[in-house]
Amino acid sequence: MVEKEIIDRIIKISKLKLEKEEYNKINSDLEKILKAFSILDELEINVEPAFHSVEIKNTMRSDDVRNFQNIVILVEHIETFRGYIRGPRVI
Amino acid sequence: MIISPIEEFSNAIRNKELDINNYYVKLNDNLIDINNHYNFFSNLLEPKLENTYSNQSLSYFPYSAKDNICTEGIETRAGSNILNGYIPPYNATVIKKINNKGGILIGKTCMDEFGFGTFNTNSAHGIPKNPFDKTRSCGGSSGGAAGITSLLKYHFALGVSTGGSISCPASFCGVIGLTPTYGRVSRYGLIDYANSLDKIGVLSRSIYDIECVMSIISGQDILDPTSINNQHSNNNELKIKKIGIPKELIEGVEPSILKIFYEGLDKFKNHGIVYEQISIPQLKYSVPAYYIIASAEASTNLAKFCGLRYGVQSDEYYKKFNEYFTDLRNRSFGEEAKRRILLGTYVRMAGFRDQYYLKALKLRQIIINEFRKNFKTYDLIASPSMPIIAPKFNEIANLEPISIYMLDFLTIPPNIAGLPHLSLPCGYINKLPVGFQFIANHWDETKLIQIGKKWDEMFIPNYPNTYGEMK
Numbered sequence: 001m002v003e004k005e006i007i008d009r010i011i012k013i014s015k016l017k018l019e020k021e022e023y024n025k026i027n028s029d030l031e032k033i034l035k036a037f038s039i040l041d042e043l044e045i046n047v048e049p050a051f052h053s054v055e056i057k058n059t060m061r062s063d064d065v066r067n068f069q070n071i072v073i074l075v076e077h078i079e080t081f082r083g084y085i086r087g088p089r090v091i
Numbered sequence: 092m093i094i095s096p097i098e099e100f101s102n103a104i105r106n107k108e109l110d111i112n113n114y115y116v117k118l119n120d121n122l123i124d125i126n127n128h129y130n131f132f133s134n135l136l137e138p139k140l141e142n143t144y145s146n147q148s149l150s151y152f153p154y155s156a157k158d159n160i161c162t163e164g165i166e167t168r169a170g171s172n173i174l175n176g177y178i179p180p181y182n183a184t185v186i187k188k189i190n191n192k193g194g195i196l197i198g199k200t201c202m203d204e205f206g207f208g209t210f211n212t213n214s215a216h217g218i219p220k221n222p223f224d225k226t227r228s229c230g231g232s233s234g235g236a237a238g239i240t241s242l243l244k245y246h247f248a249l250g251v252s253t254g255g256s257i258s259c260p261a262s263f264c265g266v267i268g269l270t271p272t273y274g275r276v277s278r279y280g281l282i283d284y285a286n287s288l289d290k291i292g293v294l295s296r297s298i299y300d301i302e303c304v305m306s307i308i309s310g311q312d313i314l315d316p317t318s319i320n321n322q323h324s325n326n327n328e329l330k331i332k333k334i335g336i337p338k339e340l341i342e343g344v345e346p347s348i349l350k351i352f353y354e355g356l357d358k359f360k361n362h363g364i365v366y367e368q369i370s371i372p373q374l375k376y377s378v379p380a381y382y383i384i385a386s387a388e389a390s391t392n393l394a395k396f397c398g399l400r401y402g403v404q405s406d407e408y409y410k411k412f413n414e415y416f417t418d419l420r421n422r423s424f425g426e427e428a429k430r431r432i433l434l435g436t437y438v439r440m441a442g443f444r445d446q447y448y449l450k451a452l453k454l455r456q457i458i459i460n461e462f463r464k465n466f467k468t469y470d471l472i473a474s475p476s477m478p479i480i481a482p483k484f485n486e487i488a489n490l491e492p493i494s495i496y497m498l499d500f501l502t503i504p505p506n507i508a509g510l511p512h513l514s515l516p517c518g519y520i521n522k523l524p525v526g527f528q529f530i531a532n533h534w535d536e537t538k539l540i541q542i543g544k545k546w547d548e549m550f551i552p553n554y555p556n557t558y559g560e561m562k
Binding site: 006011014017022030034036040043047049052056059073076077078085086087089 | 287382390397407408421434436453508509
């Protein structure tokens, strides 16, 4: 059973806002999913976690300064106002 | 000597037997008609033909790309309303490589939103219908890719697999689908679902074409630090002798599918390839481990789609920023996307992280170790590709999310372990295709190509129809 307080918190931090019907459905689905996943509780595992399935070596690009030429592309699909990108209110 | 469709096509052009402009006019008419009936494409394109292509290995050969692969100047939406209107200013590395070899992009194929689905029913831009029976699913999430592949002889599709999104639709639509080792193909320009699991692969009617396309798209890319330089070898002398069948991947499969699966495997005996049952008990944990890792990564990837830097914008600037982001995300994401964001956020939360996320990552290591151990004895590991034939849409509507997740139990093991795998059509039940899936060790795609070529000698697949013929 997932506590209502926790569900409400993950909805808030995920920046979602579910209507009552959707809330009840997804909440019930999550409970069933987590119940099925509880099969993992029986396991004690002593290996290092695999963040990748194959060995990945850190590769760095050369640290060259490259000027971004096409500023038009960057703002083409973004709404601007007097040369600034528009966004919602912060205060 | 077998001539692959790609070779046949380029020979026809070289010998001036094919007028490429007329071919594409006719093909385009066919595709418009096909799409009206089946909805394979979220964006069907007017092909751009240039004179320079005739010297290249893929000279004018048609291909399609799943809609989560970025294409310069062409809307790319990954099956989600939150990306409506997104026109990438660049090509993904795979697109660049194929275009440089003369491939012609005919369209962007339908998919589940960000790849979240087994039946391609979670799509904001239409649901593709199975070419064998329009009341059934194409499978997902590369449903459009598999659907169109089954109707075109001269074509290949770029698909993407995170947990089985190439094998599943390939099986339901009766075509071949290769998912390579994680890291073999650059993910640069792929809209992420789960970074540690996503792999770009190829669907086609021909194993020879898959081999050809893989040799083009494989290789390290400076723009994707997780891509690895491990050459795709063409070792035709390689001998496959033994195949292992994990009993955990047989239990729960419909008996009629198992019958066809074993009949297919028996045909390899004449070629000196034997199979035997093995056991990998840890595979029973692979579905929860996969969904935990995939949802955790998806929930962080999707955080950036908030209607400012990424995703559709709204004009509701009067709202405070939290309200603006929340309202826009809420109305733009579909139900399955929301479910996975919430599940992924939950399993990463303080207090649950060790119990779910870290445990799932440890399980991934154990599953990899178990596969490796078995690959010391067996050249390949096999199972049916899916435990069922393509279901009807009204049957899917009655399934709960957890029941759908559990149906992925055959395709998840190689995907969570990053192992290359190949789905081949192996027979039919009531004229609907059944696939079998072969899994090889990391970087051993050559063995998959070999088994595919052997199967090509023994099996003649059925297709619902064939369009785009050269004559």
